[in-house]
Amino acid sequence: MSTAERLAGKLPQIVTLPQTKLARTVAWYFWRVVFAALMLAGAYATYVRITSGLGGVTNLSDRFPWGIWIGFDVLCGVGLAAGGFTLVAAVHICNLERYKPIVRPAVLTAFLGYILVVVALLFDLGRPWNIWHPLVMWNPRSVMFEVAWCVMLYSMVLTLEFVPAVLERLQWKRTLAWLSAISVPLVIGGVILSTLHQSSLGSLFLIVPNKLYPLWYSPMLPVMFFVSAVCAGLAMTIFESWHSSRSFGRQLEMPLLNGMARLLAVLMAVFLTIRFLDLLHRDALRLLLENRTETWLFGLECALMAIPTVLLFSRRVRDNPTSLYFMALLVLFGFIANRLNVSITGMEAASGVHYVPRWTEVAITLAICALGFAVFRWAVLNLPVFEERE
Amino acid sequence: MCIGCRACEQSCALRWNLPWNETVGSEERLSAHKLTTITTHDGRYSRRLCMHCAEPTCVSVCPVGALEKTALGPVVYDASKCMGCRYCMTACPFQVPVYEWSNRVPRVRKCDMCRDRQMAGKPTACAEACPTGATCCGDRDALIAEARRRIAEKPADYYPRIYGLREAGGASVLTIAAVPFEQLGLRTDLPSQPLPGLTWAPLSHVPDVVSVGSVLLGGVWWITHRREEVARAEGSPRRQEPRS
Numbered sequence: 001m002s003t004a005e006r007l008a009g010k011l012p013q014i015v016t017l018p019q020t021k022l023a024r025t026v027a028w029y030f031w032r033v034v035f036a037a038l039m040l041a042g043a044y045a046t047y048v049r050i051t052s053g054l055g056g057v058t059n060l061s062d063r064f065p066w067g068i069w070i071g072f073d074v075l076c077g078v079g080l081a082a083g084g085f086t087l088v089a090a091v092h093i094c095n096l097e098r099y100k101p102i103v104r105p106a107v108l109t110a111f112l113g114y115i116l117v118v119v120a121l122l123f124d125l126g127r128p129w130n131i132w133h134p135l136v137m138w139n140p141r142s143v144m145f146e147v148a149w150c151v152m153l154y155s156m157v158l159t160l161e162f163v164p165a166v167l168e169r170l171q172w173k174r175t176l177a178w179l180s181a182i183s184v185p186l187v188i189g190g191v192i193l194s195t196l197h198q199s200s201l202g203s204l205f206l207i208v209p210n211k212l213y214p215l216w217y218s219p220m221l222p223v224m225f226f227v228s229a230v231c232a233g234l235a236m237t238i239f240e241s242w243h244s245s246r247s248f249g250r251q252l253e254m255p256l257l258n259g260m261a262r263l264l265a266v267l268m269a270v271f272l273t274i275r276f277l278d279l280l281h282r283d284a285l286r287l288l289l290e291n292r293t294e295t296w297l298f299g300l301e302c303a304l305m306a307i308p309t310v311l312l313f314s315r316r317v318r319d320n321p322t323s324l325y326f327m328a329l330l331v332l333f334g335f336i337a338n339r340l341n342v343s344i345t346g347m348e349a350a351s352g353v354h355y356v357p358r359w360t361e362v363a364i365t366l367a368i369c370a371l372g373f374a375v376f377r378w379a380v381l382n383l384p385v386f387e388e389r390e
Numbered sequence: 391m392c393i394g395c396r397a398c399e400q401s402c403a404l405r406w407n408l409p410w411n412e413t414v415g416s417e418e419r420l421s422a423h424k425l426t427t428i429t430t431h432d433g434r435y436s437r438r439l440c441m442h443c444a445e446p447t448c449v450s451v452c453p454v455g456a457l458e459k460t461a462l463g464p465v466v467y468d469a470s471k472c473m474g475c476r477y478c479m480t481a482c483p484f485q486v487p488v489y490e491w492s493n494r495v496p497r498v499r500k501c502d503m504c505r506d507r508q509m510a511g512k513p514t515a516c517a518e519a520c521p522t523g524a525t526c527c528g529d530r531d532a533l534i535a536e537a538r539r540r541i542a543e544k545p546a547d548y549y550p551r552i553y554g555l556r557e558a559g560g561a562s563v564l565t566i567a568a569v570p571f572e573q574l575g576l577r578t579d580l581p582s583q584p585l586p587g588l589t590w591a592p593l594s595h596v597p598d599v600v601s602v603g604s605v606l607l608g609g610v611w612w613i614t615h616r617r618e619e620v621a622r623a624e625g626s627p628r629r630q631e632p633r634s
Contacts, residue, residue, distance in 0.1 A: 052492065053490075053491065054489075054491050054496065055493075056492065060491065061491070062419075062420065062421060062485075062491075065479040065489065066480055089607070093610050093614070094610060094614050095614035095615055095618065124475075125473050125474045126472070126473070126474020126476065126489065126496040127472060127474040127495065128474070130471075130472065130473035130474070131473055133453075133454040133471060133473050134454055134473075137471050139453055139455040140593075141450045141586060141589075141590060141593065142450060142451050142452055142453045142477075142589075143589045143593060144451060144453035144475060144477050145453035145454075146596060148453050184608075188603075188604055188607045188608060188611070191603070192599065192600055192604060196596060203593065204477070206588045206591075206592070207447060207480075207586075207589050208480065208483075210579055211480075211483075219588075347480075
């Protein structure tokens with residue numbers, strides 16, 4: 001009898017993931033050593049970035065000007081932070097109150113996600129000190145201009161959505177009351193801004209019809225980017241709940257995660273349907289018969305997305321914390337594969353060069369991720385992120 | 391007509407204060423120190439430089455408007471506005487803009503069609519330097535007429551098309567050659583419509599998303615919270631029904 005079967009038979013409403021004392025101690029040291037190593041490597045790479053420019057620290061070239069800092073840090077970072085607006089919309093607009101306990105961690109993830117995206121941008125931009133230029137130098141015909149404004153405004157919204165956690169700690173009641181008075185327009189604005197820039201990150205690639213391989217280039221890119229970002233946001237919320245439960249000994253709200261997993265399954269099915277209908281209408285399905293790297297990468301991406309989609313429709317998979325966690329992880333990998341295929345591997349053939357990130361590029365990306373995890377942990381331990389259980 | 395003497399490259403390097411020697415000459419690709427280049431294809435010569443499109447993709451994608459299409463024709467770049475996102479490089483269908491990768495204060499580099507010279511009524515440096523008249527400079531309509539005249543005069547020597555007439559909506563740099571253009575390494579798979587329309591299609595719906603979205607979300611909020619109010623008024627303290 002497998003764990004899944006045992007749990008399906010008699011399902012506890014709330015699960016605490018067990019961890020032995022020894023495992024905890026080992027993990028405590030292990031993650032600190034890993035974190036220190038990543039920070040050191042990141043600090044060195046940052047030094048090289050500052051002293052010798054983009055050429056000294058990346059493998060980017062005139063033929064391949066965007067690498068993993070854009071493809072992973074920005075495109076994936078923004079998408080993985082989509083859980084914030086999704087849960088805020090569910091709870092504060094659709095009034096699904098029972099999801100309230102996981103809104104704040106999701107908003108925190110989103111808030112940190114956006115800050116880290118901006119940090120990554122500061123590394124990637126050739127002239128990062130000009131990052132404020134879109135504020136005063138306008139070009140409304142540019143997708144990048146729209147993304148810049150949306151990301152900036154939405155970061156402010158996220159700050160205002162998360163700051164109550166800090167204010168509660170400080171007991172600033174009047175500011176809290178003031179924030180709660182503007183919360184409805186704030187929340188609606190946040191959802192609209194997210195819709196706009198999540199889809200616009202896909203629109204960025206509409207301008208390269210001759211560079212992006214046809215399995216990815218599609219006029220539907222904005223729609224597909226939006227739907228997949230919502231999926232990634234939900235998967236990320238499940239992922240982060242599972243980890244919080246393990247490392248803080250918190251209880252896992254299985255009924256909530258189960259509900260989200262259902263929505264995730266439906267949205268993933270919608271995404272895959274759009275994806276394949278689009279290929280069908282563009283007559284691109286025949287490309288799958290070609291034995292090219294792109295075909296295999298497409299296959300990998302679709303497998304990573306289709307497997308959890310199908311399995312998440314099973315109640316048994318959703319009710320078991322471990323299998324649910326792995327399904328969420330597969331969705332996240334599928335999402336990351338999709339973004340990297342659009343921004344990097346799908347662009348390679350037309351560029352005529354082969355791009356492999358230099359170790360310093362990877363070091364900075366990992367250091368930024370590690371920083372995100374560390375700050376999240378600090379915030380959870382020091383701020384009222386998770387509601388006290390009555 | 392081109393004899394591959396690279397006088398255009400040298401005059402261009404001189405104008406931009408860039409180094410030019412035999413080694414640079416043998417690098418047949420655009421780079422931060424080479425804004426135009428001769429390319430060799432089976433003994434035939436061709437040239438690469440910014441196409442100065444009629445509706446430039448780079449100008450449309452730049453978030454800060456650092457690139458501009460001037461009335462005279464040249465597409466020019468203002469480094470002081472640039473924040474270095476390199477979207478122009480990703481977007482350019484002709485893969486023209488290049489970057490100063492090793493510079494700590496990097497610029498995008500590209501041919502500006504000698505804008506200052508053109509404004510003074512002079513031809514571009516490369517056209518002036520060309521000893522054979524393979525590169526010439528002038529009014530676009532006059533150049534199209536000249537190209538057609540050359541093709542009509544020696545139909546056996548020319549592939550009967552003008553590159554740059556329609557590519558990506560047309561460009562200010564035109565090329566005629568003896569062989570189909572793809573044999574000279576030029577992209578021939580470009581649509582004849584300008585590319586900026588592709589991103590403008592979704593961008594133009596931003597106001598719609600904002601207005602419809604606000605009304606819709608506001609409406610959903612009103613309905614879902616109204617239900618709760620009604621429930622409270624009726625005295626049943628039931629919360630939102632859990633969705634099964």
